[in-house]
Amino acid sequence: MAPTSARRRAPSANVVASVAAIAVGVVALASCGGSAPDVPVGPDGDVDAVLGLGREIWGARCAACHGTDGQGGRGKKLDDGQIFELHPEIETMMAVIANGKGRGMPAFGEVLSAEEIEGVSRYVRDVLN
Ligand code: HEC
Incomplete structure (x- = not known):
């Protein structure tokens, strides 16, 4: 027994x-400290795939200018909630990422897919803020 x-x-x-x-x-x-913050695990135990993709893009393409945690640097600070005032809707933020802004923010429309741009935008909004 x-x-x-x-x-x-x-x-x-x-x-x-x-x-x-x-x-x-x-x-x-x-x-x-060296790697971008992790994507939280959902209630079903899985990581949101688009957010996971966004984290990869962030680490590879954005963190060098905006800081690993979005704390800013050569690029604008993106971790202080201001993004929701600048871009209440995610669509206009995605447009800036695709088209670039000012002198410093490159356009990613030619190098990233729409899904990657959506993923990295959601990552900034949902994980870094
Ligand atoms: C070469 C440095 C650099 C890289 C790489 C870079 N950025 Fe930026 N980013 C900037 C600078 C500089 C600004 C401020 C532009 C301005 O306001 O004129 C900015 C602004 C922004 C803004 C604010 C837009 C707004 O409406 O004011 C967002 C969101 C953003 N970047 C997201 C990203 C994302 C996501 C990536 C990666 C896909 C990225 N950036 C890569 C330099 C960079």
Whole structure:
């Protein structure tokens, strides 16, 4: 009797261990400073794919100017909520990313797909702010 129930408990202990390992990994990533903040995991345990794509684009194309966390630098600060005043609707923000702005903000319409521009816009709005 006892060995059977012990065996039955084993998988759930493994699950607990891997969840704990993932949690430790997430904390380690978040605190390492060199990489863009992680996309939160939804209630179903999955990461929103478009947001995940947005995070990749952010790290590869935007963070160098705007800072890993959107804290600003050569590019405008994007983590202080101002983006919602500048662009209450995401569409106009996406248009700026596609067309560029002023002297410093490059146009990404030729190099990023519409989905990538949407992803990176949502990442700025939902994760960095
Ligand atoms: C070469 C540096 C540089 C890169 C790379 C860059 N930006 Fe910018 N960005 C700027 C500068 C400079 C401004 C301020 C432009 C202005 O107001 O004239 C800006 C402004 C913005 C704004 C504010 C737009 C507004 O309406 O005022 C957003 C949003 C933005 N960038 C998003 C992004 C995203 C997303 C990426 C990556 C796909 C990116 N930027 C890549 C330099 C950069």
